[in-house]
Amino acid sequence: MNKSNAALRFLAVVALVLTAGCSGETDGLQISDARVGAPTGPNAAMYFTARGSDEADSLRSASTDVANEVQIHETVTSDEGTMSMPSIPRLELPAGGQLVLEPGGYHLMLVDVDQLEVGDTISVTLTWEVAGEMTVEAEVVDPSDTMGEE
């Protein structure tokens, strides 16, 4: 092995260690873009993106002080174009993959939700099979702003 190869290897190891160090603090499941459409009726929908760790996980339940109950729903479009939102027992997050909750797909339905205004922030506790409980902050946005970027 010549010197430059050894140096490269050393740098590669350093890079790996550094990367590991970075992710060490934020390792595991991460939530981003948590948002709730300002309620217009008794219920509101919450959306977020979860990025998984090396281990697959699944969202089992959720709760918040601002709603009586939180249900996991999937909006389903039929062949006819009709839409319904059956409640489903869990959401799967593949290992190293992501789980996207967005309008027209999955959402958490906050049942009998308190009056929330655009700009408010609410805390929602997500219970994962592996990662356990984690509390996330979700911003209340106008329903037209719940969809992702164009």
Added chain:
Amino acid sequence: MFRRSGVVVLVAALTLAACQSAVSTGALQGVAIENPTEKGSFVLTDTEGESYDFAARTEGKLTLLYFGYLQCPDICPVHLAQIAEVLGEDAELARKTEVVFVSVDPDRDTPEAIREFLDRFDTAFVGLTGSHDQLKTAQEAAGVPPARILGEGDDYTVDHAGWVIAYAPDGLSYSIYPFGTRQSQWNNDLQLLAKLVGEQGS
């Protein structure tokens, strides 16, 4: 049988128009209807408890018709908020437009609750309700598959048409707006559809 007719209507609706009709609708970004359909005729009850003749009351206006329900947190508010955003920025356009929301959940959605719901978007939005039979008739007249109740008890959800039907001021529908329509597409199309007033001389 109704479901089958719904399929036919939707298949027709979702078939992208290969050529432009006499009216200049080529720039519309909604899902074009190959053979523009006429505005259906039905009578329901508005949130003031008054009879509302849909075809008569919306004549000559750009009309947006949507069947939904109040406990729907995911798609219904998005459609209505998107439309409200366009109209909120253009009083002239709003004046020429009638937005009609029909609740297909008459057992839970009272006229008062419908009014309160719509007022969160725009106090000018019209809210309608009726008996199950009247609502079925209205949905058939509009060419959408009748909504169905899914589940039991108080916790049921409603399977309903997910798209908004737009009728130009000439009373024809050239395009529909399925869920997933972007704000920019609404901005574009409502302006275009309202301008069909001039071209049609109505």
